[in-house]
Amino acid sequence: MKVSDYIVQFIESQNCRYVFGYIGGAITHLVDSISKSENVKFIQVYHEQTASFAAEGYSRSGKGLGFCMATSGPGATNLITGIADAFFDSIPVVYITGQVNTYEYKYSKPVRQQGFQETDIISIVKPVTKYAVLVEKKEMIRYELEKAVNIARSGRPGPVVLDIPMDIQRADINPADLCGYDDPDKNVIMAIDWDRVRMMLSDSWRPLILAGGGTSGARDVLLKFAEKQSIPVVVSLMGKSCFPEDSDLFVGMIGSYGNRCANIALANADLVFAVGTRLDTRQTGTKLDSFVRNGKIIHVDIDPFEIEYSRVRRDYAVSCDASVFLGECCDKVNKDLSETAEWRSYLSAIKSEYSQKKEVERNIQNKAPYQLMDALSAVSEENAVFCVDIGQNQMFSAQGLVLKKNQLFFTSGGMAPMGYAIPLAVGLSFAENNFRSICAIAGDGGFHISTQSLMLLSQYNLPIKVIVLNNKTLGMIVQFQNLYFDGNEAATTCRGGYMVPDIQSLAASYSLPYRIVHSKDAGNQLIWKDIFTIKGPMVIEVDLSHPTIVSPKLEVNMPIEDLSPKLEKDELSRAMFCGRI
Numbered sequence: 405m406k407v408s409d410y411i412v413q414f415i416e417s418q419n420c421r422y423v424f425g426y427i428g429g430a431i432t433h434l435v436d437s438i439s440k441s442e443n444v445k446f447i448q449v450y451h452e453q454t455a456s457f458a459a460e461g462y463s464r465s466g467k468g469l470g471f472c473m474a475t476s477g478p479g480a481t482n483l484i485t486g487i488a489d490a491f492f493d494s495i496p497v498v499y500i501t502g503q504v505n506t507y508e509y510k511y512s513k514p515v516r517q518q519g520f521q522e523t524d525i526i527s528i529v530k531p532v533t534k535y536a537v538l539v540e541k542k543e544m545i546r547y548e549l550e551k552a553v554n555i556a557r558s559g560r561p562g563p564v565v566l567d568i569p570m571d572i573q574r575a576d577i578n579p580a581d582l583c584g585y586d587d588p589d590k591n592v593i594m595a596i597d598w599d600r601v602r603m604m605l606s607d608s609w610r611p612l613i614l615a616g617g618g619t620s621g622a623r624d625v626l627l628k629f630a631e632k633q634s635i636p637v638v639v640s641l642m643g644k645s646c647f648p649e650d651s652d653l654f655v656g657m658i659g660s661y662g663n664r665c666a667n668i669a670l671a672n673a674d675l676v677f678a679v680g681t682r683l684d685t686r687q688t689g690t691k692l693d694s695f696v697r698n699g700k701i702i703h704v705d706i707d708p709f710e711i712e713y714s715r716v717r718r719d720y721a722v723s724c725d726a727s728v729f730l731g732e733c734c735d736k737v738n739k740d741l742s743e744t745a746e747w748r749s750y751l752s753a754i755k756s757e758y759s760q761k762k763e764v765e766r767n768i769q770n771k772a773p774y775q776l777m778d779a780l781s782a783v784s785e786e787n788a789v790f791c792v793d794i795g796q797n798q799m800f801s802a803q804g805l806v807l808k809k810n811q812l813f814f815t816s817g818g819m820a821p822m823g824y825a826i827p828l829a830v831g832l833s834f835a836e837n838n839f840r841s842i843c844a845i846a847g848d849g850g851f852h853i854s855t856q857s858l859m860l861l862s863q864y865n866l867p868i869k870v871i872v873l874n875n876k877t878l879g880m881i882v883q884f885q886n887l888y889f890d891g892n893e894a895a896t897t898c899r900g901g902y903m904v905p906d907i908q909s910l911a912a913s914y915s916l917p918y919r920i921v922h923s924k925d926a927g928n929q930l931i932w933k934d935i936f937t938i939k940g941p942m943v944i945e946v947d948l949s950h951p952t953i954v955s956p957k958l959e960v961n962m963p964i965e966d967l968s969p970k971l972e973k974d975e976l977s978r979a980m981f982c983g984r985i
């Protein structure tokens with residue numbers, strides 16, 4: 405059997421029906437083998453970066469493992485942003501790159517290159533992968549594939565890269581002779597000190613759950629635990645959609661761009677269950693001593709390094725899978741609900757006083773982007789997925805969308821590459837096979853960066869609504885420039901040298917239906933309802949007309965509750981539970 409055929413058989417066995425990639429000489433054997441498969445299809449994209457993000461989308465759907473392929477040299481290097489993104493946001497993806505023949509490869513010789521398009525991709529991606537290896541011997545193919553998949557999926561998930569020379573791809577093997585991989589770490593579990601957890605909860609009057617992206621596979625037990633104990637919940641950006649946001653227990657999203665009510669909740673909790681989160685600076689702010697300063701933190705993260713090297717003071721930290729921890733919490737801890745009643749009623753008052761709606765009423769001139777989020781929250785389908793890009797559009801969505809139980813929200817937290825949303829939506833859409841309606845939300849900048857991926861929407865009639873929040877600027881950076889650079893709009897506005905293409909013409913050149921929604925109609929539910937009744941892809945340009953601002957925002961060196969625009973001192977101290985006790 406040819407090695408490339410064996411690889412395809414293996415991919416089929418991983419519940420993967422689509423491989424995203426861009427052809428080139430060094431992966432032609434693999435693409436040829438896929439083309440002969442009845443179970444897996446090669447989706448030829450229009451930029452390797454699109455393939456790298458689409459494979460993440462495929463994995464993030466939970467429907468199967470994402471696979472991605474690119475040729476040696478420029479094909480492989482074009483994958484790097486996606487590989488790094490999957491690494492920082494813990495998404496299991498198998499990236500396969502073609503390589504020059506082993507007899508052409510330079511190995512450790514001090515020359516720059518021997519073969520055409522030869523590039524040592526393995527050394528380049530090592531710091532942003534869980535595992536990356538050049539498969540030099542055909543006999544190792546089964547072992548390396550099984551090892552790669554196991555590593556990608558186990559523990560804290562992440563990307564792996566297999567670099568496969570052309571002569572290995574075309575070599576002949578007998579599958580019966582190949583050795584497999586045996587996971588050596590199968591049963592390593594860190595014990596949880598339940599007495600300690602119980603004690604901390606029983607001493608607490610103001611408990612709060614902070615759910616991070618690691619709870620995305622633990623939605624049911626998170627809800628069960630929170631409801632059983634009536635513990636209010638805040639989420640991080642990556643944790644958004646892990647808890648139903650129409651629940652009374654939900655307070656909001658925390659962090660540098662968190663909802664004000666959620667940051668205030670965090671500042672006043674006396675016990676935080678921080679689960680499936682690495683407590684990064686965008687969550688804690690830079691003034692670490694103010695983070696949960698009136699309380700204790702139980703930190704649960706599957707990655708033992710995050711537990712060991714956290715910058716945040718924790719009172720109990722354990723490396724454990726979020727679903728295992730929360731599942732056991734449901735059985736092993738119990739709290740007298742009357743003890744936390746005052747905290748819950750305080751939080752519901754804070755939630756209503758410092759909701760995103762009130763924030764917008766008070767502090768935002770151009771309300772259109774937030775009105776848009778209100779409308780999308782109201783009319784989007786029960787099982788809609790929101791794939792969200794980077795910039796102000798990301799924060800409008802994260803702060804403004806109120807998600808229901810079965811809706812999903814995917815964005816990039818650690819790497820945050822503009823141009824992420826549409827390719828991500830493409831991968832998800834192939835995995836979902838029309839089951840979910842998908843919105844890709846992007847700014848004009850991120851949209852332009854990923855324009856070529858629009859081809860796939862019309863080519864495969866993918867049910868993706870691309871919503872472009874067109875403020876004709878790189879809005880997030882303009883906001884930053886206004887804050888710290890005296891409003892010098894270098895490289896971010898038309899004056900500064902940044903231009904936006906004609907979005908309608910772009911949609912037309914990719915044969916996509918197009919609608920424009922003007923600023924005054926951004927919150928018009930009827931318009932959005934009408935848009936969602938149309939099946940298939942569409943580009944919807946939301947013309948935001950005027951400058952846009954994200955609010956609230958935590959400035960550098962500020963305590964987590966003291967978001968800008970700042971509340972009057974008196975008002976803030978009245979808002980603090982701890983100010984009253």
Ligand SMILES: Cc1ncc(C[n+]2csc(CCOP(=O)(O)OP(=O)(O)O)c2C)c(N)n1
Pocket residue numbers: 794795796797798820821822823846847848849850851873875877878879880881
């Ligand atoms: C690939 C990449 N380049 C640069 C940045 C830095 N950056 C972050 S947000 C942003 C502006 C985004 O502008 P746009 O896509 O128009 O969205 P808006 O902020 O206006 O909603 C930039 C340049 C980035 N995150 N990714």
